[in-house]
Amino acid sequence: MEYILIQFVNGLCQGSIYALMAIGYASIVGVTGLVTFAYGEVMMIGAFAAYYTFQYFADQLLVGILASFAAAACMGFLVYKICYERFFDKPRHISLICTIGFSMLVKNLAQILFGANTKAMPSVIQNFFLDIGPVRINAVQLIIVATVIGLSGALYLLFNKTQAGIRLRAVNQSRQAAALVGINVKRTILFGNCLGCGIGGTAGMLLAIYYQSLSPTIGSTFGNKAFASAVAGGMTSIPWAAGGGVLIGVIENIGTAFLPNSYRDVFAFVFLFIVLLLRPEGLSKKEGIRP
Amino acid sequence: MLKVENLSVSYGYVTALTDVSFEIHQGEIVTLIGSNGAGKTTCLMAISGLVPKETGKITFLGIDITHKSPNRIVNMGMSHVPEGRQIFPSLSVHENLLAGAMGRPGRTKAQIAEQVERMFSLFPRLKERRNQGGGTLSGGEQQMLAIARGLMMDPDILMLDEPSLGLAPILVEEIFALIQNIHRQGKTILLIEQNAAMALSIADRGYVLESGRIALSGTGRELLNDQQVRSIYLGG
Numbered sequence: 001m002e003y004i005l006i007q008f009v010n011g012l013c014q015g016s017i018y019a020l021m022a023i024g025y026a027s028i029v030g031v032t033g034l035v036t037f038a039y040g041e042v043m044m045i046g047a048f049a050a051y052y053t054f055q056y057f058a059d060q061l062l063v064g065i066l067a068s069f070a071a072a073a074c075m076g077f078l079v080y081k082i083c084y085e086r087f088f089d090k091p092r093h094i095s096l097i098c099t100i101g102f103s104m105l106v107k108n109l110a111q112i113l114f115g116a117n118t119k120a121m122p123s124v125i126q127n128f129f130l131d132i133g134p135v136r137i138n139a140v141q142l143i144i145v146a147t148v149i150g151l152s153g154a155l156y157l158l159f160n161k162t163q164a165g166i167r168l169r170a171v172n173q174s175r176q177a178a179a180l181v182g183i184n185v186k187r188t189i190l191f192g193n194c195l196g197c198g199i200g201g202t203a204g205m206l207l208a209i210y211y212q213s214l215s216p217t218i219g220s221t222f223g224n225k226a227f228a229s230a231v232a233g234g235m236t237s238i239p240w241a242a243g244g245g246v247l248i249g250v251i252e253n254i255g256t257a258f259l260p261n262s263y264r265d266v267f268a269f270v271f272l273f274i275v276l277l278l279r280p281e282g283l284s285k286k287e288g289i290r291p
Numbered sequence: 292m293l294k295v296e297n298l299s300v301s302y303g304y305v306t307a308l309t310d311v312s313f314e315i316h317q318g319e320i321v322t323l324i325g326s327n328g329a330g331k332t333t334c335l336m337a338i339s340g341l342v343p344k345e346t347g348k349i350t351f352l353g354i355d356i357t358h359k360s361p362n363r364i365v366n367m368g369m370s371h372v373p374e375g376r377q378i379f380p381s382l383s384v385h386e387n388l389l390a391g392a393m394g395r396p397g398r399t400k401a402q403i404a405e406q407v408e409r410m411f412s413l414f415p416r417l418k419e420r421r422n423q424g425g426g427t428l429s430g431g432e433q434q435m436l437a438i439a440r441g442l443m444m445d446p447d448i449l450m451l452d453e454p455s456l457g458l459a460p461i462l463v464e465e466i467f468a469l470i471q472n473i474h475r476q477g478k479t480i481l482l483i484e485q486n487a488a489m490a491l492s493i494a495d496r497g498y499v500l501e502s503g504r505i506a507l508s509g510t511g512r513e514l515l516n517d518q519q520v521r522s523i524y525l526g527g
Contacts, residue, residue, distance in 0.1 A: 163389075163393070166382065166386055166389055166390050166393075167390075167393065169379065169381070169382055169386075170379050170382065170390045173379045173380060173381060173382070174377050174379060176341060176373065176377065177373060177377035177378070177379065178390070179339075179341065179360075179361035179362055179365075180339060180341075180361060180365065180370075180371045180372075180373055180377075181365065181390050181391050181393055181394050181440060181441075181443075181444070182362050182365035182366050182393045182394025182395070182396075182444060183362060183390070183393050184360075184362045185361075185362065
């Protein structure tokens with residue numbers, strides 16, 4: 001029983017990172033209207049940006065957050081330019097396949113540039129422990145959760161209290177109507193895509209810190225988890241995507257209390273499978289309907 | 292003020308508009324009537340830059356806008372309230388109005404707030420619902436919100452696409468009274484309607500679109516009394 005409780009707490013921590021990934025993913029899908037398969041690689045680049053920053057410049061978490069966000073947002077710019085900009089009026093699968101190609105390119109270039117072997121992520125968080133009853137929480141977990149909550153709060157304000165937020169949500173709901181009220185739709189999509197990728201990059205860094213390791217091939221697992229969380233939450237609803245992320249984290253960790261650790265990924269996708277069987281539209285309720 | 296010359300538009304192999312020309316002067320209400328599929332909506336979308344044009348030239352305030360992007364055209368002072376209202380369902384009423392203000396960048400927060408208040412006095416029902424999601428409003432309220440959103444940028448010309456579509460007769464009258472009210476405040480209006488009788492009765496001039504071509508034009512009164520128009524669009 002105690003073990004399950006401990007796994008539950010671990011799950012919350014890991015789930016909070018998944019939530020952050022899913023928030024980024026849902027922002028991208030919401031504003032571009034397209035599923036992306038380059039997200040995992042964008043997160044990987046974010047993690048590596050933080051890794052090199054910690055190695056050569058400063059081993060402070062805040063600097064790492066900025067570096068990972070900036071690097072991943074730049075990747076978002078490239079994804080937009082290569083995979084989206086020319087294809088808005090074309091069939092959707094063109095952009096989709098383009099992101100698959102882009103992700104392969106980035107993954108392989110990263111193996112050449114960074115080396116294919118797994119690296120140890122420097123520990124930038126001063127470790128201490130907090131004992132609450134039988135559960136021991138370490139500093140890494142606390143700070144990760146705090147970072148995720150802080151970033152989510154900042155995003156909430158951005159989306160709900162600023163002009164840019166209204167623009168993003170308007171484009172998300174109707175591109176044509178957004179253009180007709182004078183919103184520059186393409187620039188808003190570019191901004192939303194970079195923002196979502198930046199969030200993903202920071203989430204990638206947090207995962208690398210959590211696992212204390214990173215390699216150029218971690219992207220696909222990351223990307224799949226983000227995808228699963230966002231789909232479970234209903235794809236474009238940001239709060240529900242975050243909820244989906246936390247749920248998947250918790251289910252994974254409680255699952256590993258009963259089955260070997262190598263089954264970890266099974267839980268995420270079986271969960272997604274069940275959600276989609278029971279509620280094909282995801283967990284969120286559809287918008288625009290009277291409660 | 293707005294001049295459309297020899298406009299042709301087609302979707303793939305289907306021709307939607309052929310050689311359409313018309314003109315709107317400052318301070319007029321002009322209406323474009325025609326049956327379903329005559330090309331009325333396509334015409335507005337082409338003016339706003341939402342569909343590519345095959346041939347033709349569109350000038351607004353003396354500037355060629357034929358190949359400008361939609362948001363640029365809006366920024367020049369042209370507001371287009373689209374068919375089916377297309378309000379933002381999960382933005383609140385207030386946020387929908389704020390989105391409408393994007394069409395005119397460079398105003399201060401206070402000026403925008405003032406404009407919001409002006410809209411609330413024009414549409415008191417929206418004020419009661421200011422924090423409600425746009426999608427929870429009734430059809431008539433949504434249409435009012437769409438018009439209010441279009442007015443938020445304080446446009447020089449307001450283009451309305453089927454504002455009476457799907458509304459109860461009493462609401463249709465209310466909407467038309469509103470359009471006249473907006474016109475009295477000095478706005479130029481291009482109105483597209485299937486409800487030809489109502490539209491012609493408030494319009495200075497009208498054009499009749501028939502399968503993508505301008506078939507007839509004249510003052511509102513002339514068209515109302517035209518035998519052909521009466522038999523086809525006014526039911527005898």
